Amino acid sequence: MAKVMIVDDEIHTVRLVKRLLEREGYDVSFAYNGDEALKVLSSVTPDVMLLDIMMHGLPPKDVIKSLRKMGKKVRIFYFSALKENHETTDRIKKELISEDDKDYIVGYIEKPFDNQDLLNRIKKALKN
Numbered sequence: 001m002a003k004v005m006i007v008d009d010e011i012h013t014v015r016l017v018k019r020l021l022e023r024e025g026y027d028v029s030f031a032y033n034g035d036e037a038l039k040v041l042s043s044v045t046p047d048v049m050l051l052d053i054m055m056h057g058l059p060p061k062d063v064i065k066s067l068r069k070m071g072k073k074v075r076i077f078y079f080s081a082l083k084e085n086h087e088t089t090d091r092i093k094k095e096l097i098s099e100d101d102k103d104y105i106v107g108y109i110e111k112p113f114d115n116q117d118l119l120n121r122i123k124k125a126l127k128n
Helices: 011-023 035-039 060-070 087-096 101-105 115-127
Strands: 003-007 028-029 048-052 075-080 105-110
Touching: 003 011, 003 035, 003 101, 011 028, 011 115, 028 035, 028 048, 035 060, 048 115, 105 115
Parallel strands: 003 028, 003 048, 048 075, 075 105
Antiparallel strands: none
16 A cells, blocks of 8 residues: 655645545555654655645755655655746745755645546656
């Protein structure tokens, strides 16, 4: 069973995505910020992570640095309400994705999202 971790400070979003993924048979863990994510990651290694780019606590870039230090290879989708083709989003994505992070980041999922699209993207990431 594939493991997916949701890291998002929006409780409603975490609950919704968790239910959706569990119905599809995924083992789901979650955290409401980057600091909580590191605590969960000390005992869980997800195959895929949905990582919000705008939340309190430890920034996403530092979550990825910590994953690297732990030796954990996780496929990460940045997960955000910022529009994918928006100028601000492009600037933030450039700041978030360094050369070292490109082997972790597999995509960007915009909120609100289509449930089937989210599932399809996770399935595709798991095949690669």
